[in-house]
Amino acid sequence: MSAKKIDGKAFAATVRKKVAAHVVRIVEEHDITPGLAVVLVGEDPASQVYVRSKGKQTTEVGMKSFEHKLAADTAEADLLALIDRLNNDAQVHGILVQLPLPSHLNENLVINSISPAKDVDGFHISNVGLLGTGQKSMVPCTPLGCLMMLRDHHESISGMNAVIVGRSNIVGKPMAQLLLGDSCTVTIAHSRTKNLPEVVRRADIVVAAVGRPEMILGDWIKEGATVIDVGINRIAAPEKGEGKTRLVGDIHYESVAAVAGAVTPVPGGVGPMTIACLLANTLTACCRIHGLAEPKGLTA
Template sequence: MQIIDGKKLAKEIREQIAKEVEELKQTKNITPGLAVVLVGDDPASHAYVKMKAKACKEAGIYSITHEMPSSISQDEIEKTILMMNQNPNIDGILVQLPLPSHIDTTKILELIDPKKDVDGFHAYNFGRLMTGLDGFVPCTPLGVMEMLKTYNIDPKGKDACIVGASNIVGKPMAALLLNAFATVDICHIYTKDLAEHTKRADILVVGVGKAGLITEDMVKDGAIVIDIGINRLEDGSLVGDVDYEAVAPKCSYITPVPGGVGPMTIAMLLKNTLKAAKERA
């Protein structure tokens, strides 16, 4: 069993991005810029945005956060996004989710210029992903593919099972694996017999936010298990969706939580922002 070290890999990627950012500044006089829209006072969202800002600073990327109260109107958020679409110094726009219930999230995400959609949530970029064309890919699934590539795991011909069918993780993850010629099975809350699907998987990707969902008897010997879930237990510890201690001995590869997919998500956000800046250049 080999642990996929996302923390180490993300550090290497971020160091490479910092070099490329410096090169872009020297050769084209362009500093990549990322703008974040943060609505409300959700502690997890605030912590995540702080981590993103710190990562941008370390990589030499200019970043700005538009903090807004949870009572903000749809119109005000839309005005801010339109303003950022027009700003030539901003290459990436990211709206921290979830938004308050009175805000139409789809409308907000579709307002972002697809060329600045570094989260890859716009329907335009999602459509390009589904058809195997170049565009911006959501950061978490992109990070998973980067991990597989680094550890020389080729999805071609493998049976892959995705547990969780969200637009942010599950669906784009399935598209990426399908584009890499894996045979893909997608499971969700209405799947009748989850274990029936997971037990067949050579590559099992789980991201639903339910601690201990995947148990030892649900995983086949030698499987590659990617745990995207993150859950805080009552004692304050962080765990994934997979029962790590019991499942790990059966796997050929497994990601830990924390230190697995999480750090890769931020590294891919920086990578997408750099990509947008290069396209501007």
């Protein structure tokens, strides 16, 4: 069988259109414009590109974009003071501090200084606890994007056997909570799981988020399973020339696609959904802060 390719780029464009339409509505009806503040500490080139993309897409959907670029040696007290100002800024509904931070900054302290209501990354300990107990929370963007694609592809994922390969706080753990919320039977596996291929082979849904290039092979996959590849890994591509690289996921795409029912590609799968869900989260945060009706189909 040849798997259906789940086009994350096209799906993300649909999400952005829904966000933009809802933004127009609340601007017209309530004179409120959602605002997203992104804080970048240091000069990491990949982070700079990502922040520019976030800013561009934020304004394209009609939101306000606030960018704060700080020097790599910024004192922790100064960063916390900026976050405090953003917490109290009525124009800002979402706050994102770009990770990773320079080593002298306490990442957990910084994340937990963000107001939970404006924590559009969903990393604040309060949001983690709310999600874990099935309550309304801000949900991390990448797992939310994965859930949206699964819901779109399947009429219902209730009762399905889901295996997540990876146990990170950013993807693996929140992904498990979201799938439990949709009544899946969930297993969190990882690189040290015994008989890992056998565990994965039982799954109707596989979410690969282990951070190892092309680790999951086609013979690990149950025929017809849906495979969501969260991995983004850069590996050598000598076929392109000396020193050239290419992006691959955590699955071996060709062998998995020969067995699976549906699969996300890398690039063009989960990646575009992450920023789209950041915009959706900012809109959701704005609606919750102002007591407005939340957008349908853009939350967990």
